[in-house]
Amino acid sequence: MKSGGISYFKIGELASLLEMSPRTIRYYEEIGLLNSVKRVEGGKRIYTEKDLQRLKFIKRLKHLGLTLSEMAELEGIYQVHRTNRKVLSRLLELMDGHVAKIDERIQNLTRLKSDILSYREKILTKLEAEDPSKEGT
The missing domain is CATH 1.10.287 (Helix Hairpins)
Incomplete structure (x- = not known):
């Protein structure tokens, strides 16, 4: 999804791209590894390209x-x-x-x-x- 030239991802889309579960992404947010997650009406989370890169970095650190x-x-x-x-x-x-x-x-x-x-x-x-x-x- 795009808004103002910025790409946004739903949690399921992000999870699919990263091959990790939505629960894992939410957990990383809960423990403070993923900050500034935006929410839209209804409280649904949306993620930016920056969040995607951050999660890729977290995944790499975990692999290491x-x-x-x-x-x-x-x-x-x-x-x-x-x-x-x-x-x-x-x-x-x-x-x-x-x-x-x-x-x-x-x-x-x-x-x-x-x-x-x-x-x-x-x-x-x-x-x-x-x-x-x-x-x-």
């Missing part, structure tokens, strides 16, 4: 592993300082923390894989030693 509380923290920083510089600095810190956690998980999974393969070899050796078809050969 940021939690909703971390995203809310970034929003709070922006509301106080009104500059992306502080937000981006904190985002780098958060991402570095997530990379460190991923590295730790990779190390743990590598050790687990090694343990499983070692145990598997022991089981195979035991099965071969107990193979009745090899008795008397």
